[in-house]
Amino acid sequence: MSLPTDNESLKQQFADFLKRKKYRGTQERFNVIDRIAELDRHFNADELYLYMNGRGDRISRATIYSTLDLLTTCGILMKHRFQGGSAHFELASRMPDHDHLICMECGHIEEFREEKIDVLRDGVCTRLGFRPMAHSLQIFATCHDPLVCPHNRQD
Amino acid sequence: MSLPTDNESLKQQFADFLKRKKYRGTQERFNVIDRIAELDRHFNADELYLYMNGRGDRISRATIYSTLDLLTTCGILMKHRFQGGSAHFELASRMPDHDHLICMECGHIEEFREEKIDVLRDGVCTRLGFRPMAHSLQIFATCHDPLVCPHNRQD
DNA sequence: GTTCTTGCAAACCCTTTGCACGTCT
DNA sequence: AGACGTGCAAAGGGTTTGCAAGAAC
Numbered sequence: 001m002s003l004p005t006d007n008e009s010l011k012q013q014f015a016d017f018l019k020r021k022k023y024r025g026t027q028e029r030f031n032v033i034d035r036i037a038e039l040d041r042h043f044n045a046d047e048l049y050l051y052m053n054g055r056g057d058r059i060s061r062a063t064i065y066s067t068l069d070l071l072t073t074c075g076i077l078m079k080h081r082f083q084g085g086s087a088h089f090e091l092a093s094r095m096p097d098h099d100h101l102i103c104m105e106c107g108h109i110e111e112f113r114e115e116k117i118d119v120l121r122d123g124v125c126t127r128l129g130f131r132p133m134a135h136s137l138q139i140f141a142t143c144h145d146p147l148v149c150p151h152n153r154q155d
Numbered sequence: 156m157s158l159p160t161d162n163e164s165l166k167q168q169f170a171d172f173l174k175r176k177k178y179r180g181t182q183e184r185f186n187v188i189d190r191i192a193e194l195d196r197h198f199n200a201d202e203l204y205l206y207m208n209g210r211g212d213r214i215s216r217a218t219i220y221s222t223l224d225l226l227t228t229c230g231i232l233m234k235h236r237f238q239g240g241s242a243h244f245e246l247a248s249r250m251p252d253h254d255h256l257i258c259m260e261c262g263h264i265e266e267f268r269e270e271k272i273d274v275l276r277d278g279v280c281t282r283l284g285f286r287p288m289a290h291s292l293q294i295f296a297t298c299h300d301p302l303v304c305p306h307n308r309q310d
Numbered sequence: 311g312t313t314c315t316t317g318c319a320a321a322c323c324c325t326t327t328g329c330a331c332g333t334c335t
Numbered sequence: 336a337g338a339c340g341t342g343c344a345a346a347g348g349g350t351t352t353g354c355a356a357g358a359a360c
Contacts, residue, residue, distance in 0.1 A: 024314060024359050045350080060317040065350065081236040085325095086349055101283060112279055120275065121294050124256065124267055130296035133259055137292045139276050141285035179334050179339060200324080215342040220325065240350090241324060 007037035010076055010093065017074035028059055032067045033076070036091060042109065044086040080136060082109070099137035162192035165231055165248065172229040183214055187222045188231070191246060197264065199241040235291060237264070254292040 011033050018025050035052050036043070043051075049064045068089055071077040080088045082102060097118065101110040117137060125132040166188050173180050190207050191198070198206075204219045223244055226232040235243045237257060252273065256265040272292060280287040 022314095026315065026359070028316075046348095058317090061349095062318080062351080063316060066315085081238070083236075101279065101285060103285070110283055110285075112283060114275060114279055116271075116275055120269060120271055124269055124294060125296050128256060128265055128267060129299055130256060130258070130265075130294075131299060132294060132296050134295045135293060136295075138290060139279060139285075139287060140289045140291075141280050141287050144284050144286060177339095181334070181340060183341075213342090216324095217326080217343080218341055221340080 006093070007033055010037070010091075014071065014074065014076060018070075023070065028063050029067050029070070031057055031059065032064070032071070036071075036077070036089075040091075040094065042080070042088045042090050044088050046086065048089075078134075082138065099135075099139070101139040101141055103141065103143055161248070162188055165192070165246075169226065169229065169231060173225075178225065183218050184222050184225070186212055186214065187219070187226070191226075191232070191244075195246075195249065197235070197243045197245050199243050201241065203244075233289075237293065254290075254294070256294040256296055259295050259297050 011030050014029065014033060015025055017023075018029070031052070032048070035048065035055070035057070039048070039051065045061065045064050045068060048068075049059070049061050052059050052064075068077060068079075072079045072089070075092055077089045078092045080090070080100070082088055082100070095111060095113065098111050098113045099117065101112060102108070103110070117135065121132050121135050166185050169184065169188060170180055172178075173184070186207070187203070190203065190210070190212070194203070194206065200216065200219050200223060203223075204214070204216050207214050207219075223232060223234075227234045227244070230247055232244045233247045235245070235255070237243055237255070250266060250268065253266045253268045254272065256267060257263070258265070272290065276287050276290050
């Protein structure tokens with residue numbers, strides 16, 4: 001194989017964080033990283049729960065939520081609150097510093113990278129006296145050809 | 156008095172919307188606009204509910220939620236999903252096209268206007284084949300002097 | 311052995327819904 | 336009068352929590 005087993009380094013990063021903060025390195029916590037890497041997309045807590053248990057892991061929702069929280073705190077995951085109900089997560093390393101365009105017709109989420117945002121963000125922080133840590137830009141838009149949007153409705 | 160009674164024009168705008176969409180112009184719906192204008196800040200549904208009932212209005216949560224939804228649909232309100240639990244609303248006319256910087260230490264929300272975002276947003280939409288409708292940029296940052304942040308904790 | 315984490319289920323918060331009553335047109 | 340909106344309380348989805356059993360240190 002030649003793909004860099006990137007989630008090994010993620011697990012290492014997580015292990016370091018846990019040790020530093022005196023959390024325990026349990027099997028469940030490391031399993032979660034492996035499964036997230038397999039998914040390789042946005043997901044919410046319940047999707048991960050169903051995926052893992054469907055795959056043979058035995059893990060509870062409580063553990064899922066708690067682990068997602070730890071992974072977000074240590075910067076391995078990004079947590080998004082899009083329009084609707086549940087929070088969405090994704091690996092921060094998956095596509096660094098990208099943002100999201102949400103189609104208002106069908107809810108489809110398009111990812112994009114626009115480097116100028118970083119400059120702009122840092123400028124705002126400087127102006128207001130803050131140190132930038134992260135940002136989340138969501139653009140709401142409609143596709144030019146509504147017929148392409150599967151869930152488009154006329155009224 | 157000389158302040159422009161701006162919420163009169165908001166109520167007119169809302170009345171037009173209701174008529175156009177064949178919704179009824181009830182007293183509750185217009186009361187909500189008046190109280191929101193009084194608040195003049197971000198709020199969530201329950202804050203508005205408590206404010207209105209504390210002030211003597213009798214209005215239910217169901218009506219609050221339904222009216223906030225209508226006001227968001229017709230563009231009078233902007234609905235935000237910040238970090239935590241509940242959705243936040245604010246008058247779209249209060250500060251047009253502004254975004255938010257959230258302090259990660261104390262949760263304080265700072266508003267700012269950065270015109271370059273509009274250009275950038277339109278560029279992204281053009282590139283991806285969408286028509287821009289709105290955007291929401293949240294910058295997460297920490298203040299340079301943590302002592303100023305009232306809720307700052309060391310660990 | 312002690313302390314932390316897990317799993318389960320119940321509790322919780324925010325929001326939506328069903329139904330009877332009230333109000334707008 | 337008829338249709339729609341309101342208020343109430345109950346249901347709903349997503350997330351958190353309390354507690355006993357189990358795993359990490």
